[in-house]
Amino acid sequence: MIAVLGGTGTIGRHVTAQLAARGLEHRVLRRPGVDLRDPATLRAGMAGADQLFLLTPHDPDQEQLEADAVDAAVAAGVRRIVKVSGGGPAVGPNGPSSTAVAHWRSEQRIEASGLRHAFLRPSLLMQNLAEMRPRLGLLLAPMGHAPVAMIDAADVAAAAVAALEDRDAPDRCWHLTGPAGVTFADVARAQGARYVDVPPRLAALALRRRGASPFEIDHTLRMAAYFATGADGTPTDDVRRLTGRAPRSLHDHLDAGSPRS
Template identity: 30%
Template structure:
């Protein structure tokens, strides 16, 4: 950590799945998190008076500017949307104007970003990464693969309704990563970036992935063994969905199918961090 042993860290996306894992880790490391949320009551219900709360949205320039006052480091995360790039680039510019020293961006999966041109969400994240590079602010980009908890929640929902795991892309293998591992890496990237970069030997985005690319059929096999009953994998029953999100999901799994098991074996200068990522930073 720098001379500031208790940095103020603004956490965007604090009330979400990853934010709720990250904030307690920052507190445990004696950082001073400030959470940027749409509803202050949500943050107060989660953390009481243990964190500073800034209420607002990326569209509210005044609230965003106020949230960044006195901030040393920024964790940048927001939901996938058609305006993702515009929103986050606005935050990067506001952070530069506020004198933020270091940014950690939670980006998209590596295979959706590089090469560009085949994923709306990946291209948006790519634009943001380029904006970060151009900003001149010290930064680390995290590119996690599919989150294990998201995958498990879908599996659990399917198994509550029967013995079939539903997947739109049965031929796609995905290397899932535990969200707790992502949070552990994010803390190091925020609070100890120089040492973490040196120890991991990273000079580009940090690609976070599990050790195996699992197809739905393999997940069904594992579920069968654990539950003691036959589980199969099949295509989902057609259902209405948000068109943008449906397209993003289709592109993600289409990319994983086209690249095979690339998530577990990337031929580029990045950091491959497996399920045991915590040990890699010890």
């Protein structure tokens, strides 16, 4: 039995659909029965599961929420966790954002628990481009000019399902990317637009006007600055190694009209 925590979001809904398509027994942990902020419901929801798919939303309390989930997994007798973490180069004690550091601390907690594990570290999701749609022929974003090896959420999900299916695989990290690094100028051209690199202060003002919280604004700008360095611009072969097929390209994603969230 696979317990699925985070099974209704951009990546998670693909995970649950693919688990069902493969006939893999799973249980989606969601409200009202299971609440991330109520460890007792987490333990009850994981009862009888031997694996946990762990994906939590960006949140100021992410580290504590994941710590409670890991502790609940240990208490419930779960033997292995497949966790969606932060982008490969970003995860570490000095990560570019609080969530990147939280991901690293969660990975450390899982390793210290003795649970077997697979850590999936995806690059920028192509689905996030839906929040940066061109207007009046211009794509405005504070993303710099470096390439980003962005990935489709469905490919992250396929990698997760493959990792869950291969329950005896060695413990390891996977850096999940698309097939190539693409710049935001490339993204704009694919959409028939021109890219304009927006200064962070103007991006923060636009986010504030859209109702973003201080946490969301800080996270967005820190990650934008990180991607602008080119640190996550080199593609890997990890999706192919896990799933047996190449990941979708940006043009595949745009042509398919991939679902937005």
